[in-house]
Every structure is written in C-alpha cells, then in structure tokens.
Amino acid sequence: MPDRLSALDVSFLYLEEPTTPMHVGSVGVFETPESGFGFDDLVDVVRERLAYVPRYRQRVRWVPGNLAHPVWVDDEDFDLTYHVRRSAVPRPGTPDQLRELVARIMSRPLDRSRPLWEMYLVEGLEGGRFALLSKTHQAMVDGISTVDIGQVVLDTTPHRPEAPADTWTPSAEPSSIELLAGALVDVVRRPGDLLESAQRTLTDLPRAAARAVRLLGGAAGGVATAMRTAARPAPTSPLNVSIGAQRRFASVDTSLDDYRAVRRRRGVAINDVVLATIAGALRSWLFTRGVRVVSTTTVRALVPMSVLTDDSSRSHVAEYILDLPVGEANPAMRLQQVAYATKAHREASHAVRARALAGMAGFAPPTLHALGARVASSLSRRVFNLVVTNVPGPQTTLYVAGAPMVASYPVVPLAKGQALAIGLTSYKGKVCFGLNADRDAMPDLNVLAQCIPDALTELVEAVEQMPTRPDRRARKAH
Structure with a gap:
C-alpha cells in the first residue's frame, strides 16, 4: 500500500x-x-x-x-x-x-x-x-x-x-476501492489515528502551551519559566495582523566573526548573540513606527531548536518560546537577558552542538528550516509573535554542478495572523538572514532589514567596552 x-x-x-x-x-x-x-x-x-x-x-x-x-x-x-x-x-x-x-x-x-x-x-x-x-x-x-x-x-x-x-x-x-480498503485496514490496526486527527483539529491555546512546555525539557527552572511564558497570550504587536496573499522578501548579510567576538567576550552561545541582535533590530524598527516601547516591552519569538533524544541517538526539532527584551535599552543587558533565558533550555533539552548539527546527514540548512517551519505551524499563533529559525551551515564551499555557492537565504512561511518570519543560516563566514513578510502589513521591511546590522554593530561596540567573561559554555560551539 x-x-x-x-x-x-x-x-x-x-x-x-x-x-x-x-x-x-x-x-x-x-x-x-x-x-x-x-x-x-x-x-x-x-x-x-x-x-x-x-x-x-x-x-x-x-x-x-x-x-x-x-x-x-x-x-x-x-x-x-x-x-x-x-x-x-x-x-x-x-x-x-x-x-x-x-x-x-x-x-x-x-x-x-x-x-x-x-x-x-x-x-x-x-x-x-x-x-x-x-x-x-x-x-x-x-x-x-x-x-x-x-x-x-x-x-x-x-x-x-x-x-x-x-x-x-x-x-x-x-x-x-483500494484506497477505502487500505483505510479500513489502517483503522483496525491503528484506531488511535482517528482520535489523533480529531484532537489536532481541536488544538487550542492551552494544548499548544502544554505541548511547548512538555518539549522544553526536564529542568525545573526551565519548565517553570516556559510555563509562565507559554500560558500567557503573546504581547500585542504590529507583527500580528490580518495578512494577505502577497509577500515581501529581504535578505541581510552579516559577519560570523562579529557574533564569535561577542561570544568570546561574554561567554554566551552564538544563538544568544543572534537573538539579542534581532531584539535590538526589532526595538529600533518599533521606534521608526512610532510604537510606544517601555522597559518591559517584549516580542515573543518561537525559536525551533534541534535537540537530542533521550538516548542521544538522533535529534528532532522542538519548540522553544522566548520573550525578546526589546524594551531593554542597553544592548549588553539584552544579551544577558537572552542568554539567561536560553541557558536552562539548552541544558535541559540537550541541544545539538552547531558543529555536529552542520555535519549530520539529512540535516543540512534547507531541511532544518523546513522542520522549524513545521514546528511553528503546529503551534497556536496566539502563543508567539514571530518565528526565528537559526540553522548553522557549513563553513566550506558548496557547489551545484561546479558552481560555487556564495550565500544562502531561508524563506520561512508565515502563519495566519503573523506578518513576519525570520530565518538565518551561517555559511562561509557569513550569517545570512532571510526575512519573509506580508506585503501590505510590512511596507517598511527594508527598514527592519537595515536595523539588523546596525543592532549587531551596537552590540559589538557595547561588549568591547566590558571586561571579558570566561566562557563557561566550552561544551557548546554554537
């Protein structure tokens, strides 16, 4: 069959x-x-x-x-x-x-x-x-x-x-007739499939939040934080509006060395630096829109992350919900808040190291971005404001029929009621961002795109003025 x-x-x-x-x-x-x-x-x-x-x-x-x-x-x-x-x-x-x-x-x-x-x-x-x-x-x-x-x-x-x-x-x-016969056989063999289908059609906020919490790991602190985050509706944001059928796309190139420099000085993960950079970019973009931003303002991101199974034999992509601290004016403090929020999740869920992830067969960046989008689409849109998929790629040249690839940009689909999705891939010393947005809701997508390198520069300059912090995450490469 x-x-x-x-x-x-x-x-x-x-x-x-x-x-x-x-x-x-x-x-x-x-x-x-x-x-x-x-x-x-x-x-x-x-x-x-x-x-x-x-x-x-x-x-x-x-x-x-x-x-x-x-x-x-x-x-x-x-x-x-x-x-x-x-x-x-x-x-x-x-x-x-x-x-x-x-x-x-x-x-x-x-x-x-x-x-x-x-x-x-x-x-x-x-x-x-x-x-x-x-x-x-x-x-x-x-x-x-x-x-x-x-x-x-x-x-x-x-x-x-x-x-x-x-x-x-x-x-x-x-x-x-053969399809109907096969369906009847499958119902007899796996009667739970019918219940599973019914449950999926009835998925609502509490179930989506519970699923996110369940997959966030076993650390008590991490689960408690996730439960408090996921149980609340996503903050009100201009990113959550009715969307149409047409899209805008923007791409941004940044230097991987800048993220590595921040990682070395502050002892955090590169993914923390990425998320802090996005938080800074969103902060600047909200100001250009005239949106009131206070110290407690956040934008909730769904960040699909590759994690190992309990027996460490394989990985899967699980949900991680993070409130990006866009209200924090100090870029170094934004980084610290992001790093604190992600630490418990990485430890509890056995996040896959970037170097290992980039070398795993079947898990090249295009596939991982697709899996991340699947995770995002399976959660209620009321739980988060936008999706951010970050996939480490190879730092050596890839080719198609002898033609060398110089850049790669993911295009992550939009969920209903969400005007923006951000995907990024590191490749050959660059971090390449792809921003997919609703055409009508985001006429200023290029403004947000420019805010990304500006926010990274701001963060690099801020940490250069601070004393170097030992890297307590030597076990992590990314």
Missing part, C-alpha cells in the same frame, strides 16, 4: 489557505563557473538526485470520504521540466530585483495535483551570478524519509559525484 501521510503532515494541507501557503523556500546565490551553467545543467542535476528523494515524484491522493489520511502515490505523468523552471531578472540584476522576484514566486501556492515542489533557475544577476530558488511544501519534508530538494542538489566539491542508477518506475495508482 502507498505511504500514508501522518497527522502532522496532513495538517499542513488542512491549514493551508490562500493567504498562508504552507511551503518553505531557500535562495542560493552562485558564481557562474568558467564552464558555464544553464537550465539544462540544473535539470540534469535534479534528475540525477531524484533517486535520493523519491517523494519528489509523488503527489497527494485523498481517500474518498476522508475516511483516513491521504496517501502518497507515484505521479505516472511526472514532468521534471514542470517543476524545474527558468526565470531571470532584468538588467542590472540587483539584489533588490532578486528579492522582489522571490517574493512573487513564494506568494503563489503549489499545484496540489502534482508533486508539491518547484525549483527556479534565476539568471541575469549582477557579476554574472545566478540564483536557485527552491520551494517545497511542509507536508513533504520530515527530515527522516524526505529532505529538502535544495539540499540534495549541492555537493561539497566542484566535481559532480557519480549519479546513482535511476531505476524508478511509477507504481500504478490505487483505485478508490
């Missing part, structure tokens, strides 16, 4: 609305190699790598009467050139033109009658560069049986490895 979607997988299909398409994206910018790179090269690479991700040649087939969750069936009419597409920006091919194209492409929902992914070759960028934009539905990427397509096309050397033999032959699609 075909694979059946899990309750979590299918929830992203049920939750999808015209204003909240449930796909995650990744934008990679590449230098064109001397041998050149064109559309045919991309099609060849994707065709070779599909053997690693068979789900990308399958589509969703619903069970008559919704008696059970839908199943994945092979697309007998699979058309690779439908999914791999070619686009271009007009001269001069500026970063702003690329961002506008990304926003328009990510605004469009995927065709549910086909496999739920697309990849675009964007030509015409300044300096002879090109970009690859991948777009994958959250129902597809679970990090175990399926990873993001943007991950599998990348190589660690400029030489393409030998492609595996493609022996794929589509299986015949089951009939409606």
Whole structure:
C-alpha cells in the first residue's frame, strides 16, 4: 500500500489557505563557473538526485470520504521540466530585483495535483551570478524519509559525484476501492489515528502551551519559566495582523566573526548573540513606527531548536518560546537577558552542538528550516509573535554542478495572523538572514532589514567596552 501521510503532515494541507501557503523556500546565490551553467545543467542535476528523494515524484491522493489520511502515490505523468523552471531578472540584476522576484514566486501556492515542489533557475544577476530558488511544501519534508530538494542538489566539491542508477518506475495508482480498503485496514490496526486527527483539529491555546512546555525539557527552572511564558497570550504587536496573499522578501548579510567576538567576550552561545541582535533590530524598527516601547516591552519569538533524544541517538526539532527584551535599552543587558533565558533550555533539552548539527546527514540548512517551519505551524499563533529559525551551515564551499555557492537565504512561511518570519543560516563566514513578510502589513521591511546590522554593530561596540567573561559554555560551539 502507498505511504500514508501522518497527522502532522496532513495538517499542513488542512491549514493551508490562500493567504498562508504552507511551503518553505531557500535562495542560493552562485558564481557562474568558467564552464558555464544553464537550465539544462540544473535539470540534469535534479534528475540525477531524484533517486535520493523519491517523494519528489509523488503527489497527494485523498481517500474518498476522508475516511483516513491521504496517501502518497507515484505521479505516472511526472514532468521534471514542470517543476524545474527558468526565470531571470532584468538588467542590472540587483539584489533588490532578486528579492522582489522571490517574493512573487513564494506568494503563489503549489499545484496540489502534482508533486508539491518547484525549483527556479534565476539568471541575469549582477557579476554574472545566478540564483536557485527552491520551494517545497511542509507536508513533504520530515527530515527522516524526505529532505529538502535544495539540499540534495549541492555537493561539497566542484566535481559532480557519480549519479546513482535511476531505476524508478511509477507504481500504478490505487483505485478508490483500494484506497477505502487500505483505510479500513489502517483503522483496525491503528484506531488511535482517528482520535489523533480529531484532537489536532481541536488544538487550542492551552494544548499548544502544554505541548511547548512538555518539549522544553526536564529542568525545573526551565519548565517553570516556559510555563509562565507559554500560558500567557503573546504581547500585542504590529507583527500580528490580518495578512494577505502577497509577500515581501529581504535578505541581510552579516559577519560570523562579529557574533564569535561577542561570544568570546561574554561567554554566551552564538544563538544568544543572534537573538539579542534581532531584539535590538526589532526595538529600533518599533521606534521608526512610532510604537510606544517601555522597559518591559517584549516580542515573543518561537525559536525551533534541534535537540537530542533521550538516548542521544538522533535529534528532532522542538519548540522553544522566548520573550525578546526589546524594551531593554542597553544592548549588553539584552544579551544577558537572552542568554539567561536560553541557558536552562539548552541544558535541559540537550541541544545539538552547531558543529555536529552542520555535519549530520539529512540535516543540512534547507531541511532544518523546513522542520522549524513545521514546528511553528503546529503551534497556536496566539502563543508567539514571530518565528526565528537559526540553522548553522557549513563553513566550506558548496557547489551545484561546479558552481560555487556564495550565500544562502531561508524563506520561512508565515502563519495566519503573523506578518513576519525570520530565518538565518551561517555559511562561509557569513550569517545570512532571510526575512519573509506580508506585503501590505510590512511596507517598511527594508527598514527592519537595515536595523539588523546596525543592532549587531551596537552590540559589538557595547561588549568591547566590558571586561571579558570566561566562557563557561566550552561544551557548546554554537
């Protein structure tokens, strides 16, 4: 029988609305190699790598009467050139033109009658560069049986490895009678699935808060703090408004050395420095909007974090809710407050070290950002104001068909009623931010984007004037 979607997988299909398409994206910018790179090269690479991700040649087939969750069936009419597409920006091919194209492409929902992914070759960028934009539905990427397509096309050397033999032959699609029979068998074998589905449709704030607390770890202090945070509705914020179908996208490059310098001087995690920087940027942005900011003002972020299981054999992505102290005027004090809030969670949940995380098979940045988005979408939007996904990437060059990648920006989808999602990836000495926002609610997205490097500079200058604090987190690299 075909694979059946899990309750979590299918929830992203049920939750999808015209204003909240449930796909995650990744934008990679590449230098064109001397041998050149064109559309045919991309099609060849994707065709070779599909053997690693068979789900990308399958589509969703619903069970008559919704008696059970839908199943994945092979697309007998699979058309690779439908999914791999070619686009271009007009001269001069500026970063702003690329961002506008990304926003328009990510605004469009995927065709549910086909496999739920697309990849675009964007030509015409300044300096002879090109970009690859991948777009994958959250129902597809679970990090175990399926990873993001943007991950599998990348190589660690400029030489393409030998492609595996493609022996794929589509299986015949089951009939409606076969689907019903399979559904009845599954109900008998796993009657709890029906209850699970019903419970998911009735998820509300208390259940979402309880789930977040349960996954935050076993430390008494950490759980108590999480319970107090998650049990309260998210603070009122201009980030939480009715949103439309259209998006804006902004990207920001910052230096990883700046985050490392703050980490060394203050003995904190790089993730703490990132979150403190975002808090400072949000503070400045709120002032530009004329929003009243007092010392107690916070913005609540959902920060998906990779944690080890109890036996440390594998990792999963769990929820972590953090009130960013945007009301604190002192950048060093903001960092201290963030570090204090995150310490108990890291210790209780066995957070995966960045160096180990970046090297784990199946957990490259595009896949982890997709998993983080899944976590965000599964929680009530009343619990948090925005999502922040931070995924450490490799510090060595990655390639597609010999073309070196120079930057990578995640595109995290928006939840209903949330105007902004922030994703960031460290790669080759840079920390690359991708800001996905509602087009109408965030006309000043570029202002917020500029506030990020300004807030980082402010933080670096503040800690340089302070005595160095020993790094008590030697066990952590990130």
